[in-house]
Amino acid sequence: xxxxxxxxxxxxxxxxxxxxxxxxxxxxxxxxxxxxxxxxxxxxxxxxxxxxxxxxxxxxxxxxxxxxxxxxxxxxxxxxxxxxxxxxxxxxxxxxxxxxxxxxxxxxxxxxxxxxxxxxxxxxxxxxxxxxxxxxxxxxxxxxxxxxxxxxxxxxxxxxxxxxxxxxxxxxxxxxxxxxxxxxxxxxxxxxxxxxxxxxxxxxxxxxxxxxxxxxxxxxxxxxxxxxxxxxxxxxxxxxxxxxxxxxxxxxxxxxxxxxxxxxxxxxxxxxxxxxxxxxxxxxxxxxxxxxxxxxxxxxx
Numbered sequence: 199x200x201x202x203x204x205x206x207x208x209x210x211x212x213x214x215x216x217x218x219x220x221x222x223x224x225x226x227x228x229x230x231x232x233x234x235x236x237x238x239x240x241x242x243x244x245x246x247x248x249x250x251x252x253x254x255x256x257x258x259x260x261x262x263x264x265x266x267x268x269x270x271x272x273x274x275x276x277x278x279x280x281x282x283x284x285x286x287x288x289x290x291x292x293x294x295x296x297x298x299x300x301x302x303x304x305x306x307x308x309x310x311x312x313x314x315x316x317x318x319x320x321x322x323x324x325x326x327x328x329x330x331x332x333x334x335x336x337x338x339x340x341x342x343x344x345x346x347x348x349x350x351x352x353x354x355x356x357x358x359x360x361x362x363x364x365x366x367x368x369x370x371x372x373x374x375x376x377x378x379x380x381x382x383x384x385x386x387x388x389x390x391x392x393x394x395x396x397x398x399x400x401x402x403x404x405x406x407x408x409x410x411x412x413x414x415x416x417x418x419x420x421x422x423x424x425x426x427x428x429x430x431x432x433x434x435x436x437x438x439x440x441x442x443x444x445x446x447x448x449x450x451x452x453x454x455x456x457x458x459x460x461x462x463x464x465x466x467x468x469x470x471x472x473x474x475x476x477x478x479x480x481x482x483x484x485x486x487x488x489x490x491x492x493x494x495x496x497x498x499x
Contacts, residue, residue: 223254
């Protein structure tokens with residue numbers, strides 16, 4: 199499963215010394231975590247995939263006095279009406295079609311090429327082709343990118359690993375590597391609507407919210423020691439617990455995790471440390487059971 203390893207390796211998050219996170223949007227699906235730096239300079243938020251929730255765009259524009267250009271070909275109008283919202287019933291894709299256009303064309307038509315830009319995208323799988331074909335010169339215009347990436351292992355509602363062929367995984371690897379050439383992956387959060395998938399010694403979420411930060415913001419990047427999900431993350435599906443990303447490549451390790459608990463809570467939280475050790479053992483047991491075909495490969499933990 200070397201191709202799985204290569205894919206996951208590209209999803210290892212980075213951090214910047216003394217960086218701070220900020221969450222904008224709903225306290226469920228529709229909220230995103232960003233690096234709290236340089237956002238006050240943003241002039242235009244490009245948002246692809248509006249559907250029935252514009253809380254993120256509203257909070258961002260009100261806080262930073264920006265405008266938002268919203269695109270979605272599946273709805274007739276923005277769910278919220280504001281003077282700083284500019285909605286167009288059009289989707290995004292790798293080329294111009296009847297219902298879609300490219301990010302490059304949108305920026306050119308709007309005359310935004312010299313402005314400070316943020317990109318938000320949640321387009322139910324269309325992100326892979328869109329990012330495959332976007333020129334690096336356009337991609338680099340964005341200060342940060344928040345994107346929900348879909349279908350790592352399966353197409354819902356049947357979680358049978360149908361997206362795990364080498365060709366499909368390698369396409370995703372190419373996209374993440376392309377973004378990583380210009381950005382650092384800063385924040386990761388798994389969408390808990392779909393289960394994790396155990397394969398070989400790895401675990402994969404099916405959909406994730408990823409925050410990429412333009413490399414110019416990181417002077418001394420280092421592998422992240424953050425434990426995901428963080429205190430400002432919320433489950434996308436409120437009726438189910440958040441997916442804990444306590445595994446490689448998102449996890450700095452159980453020693454770092456225990457150290458964080460002791461520093462933040464003290465040794466009085468020994469029960470939490472015991473539960474953490476039990477969770478770690480459970481993960482290894484599930485992985486072995488899947489290899490031996492004693493259990494299904496999907497789980498929400």
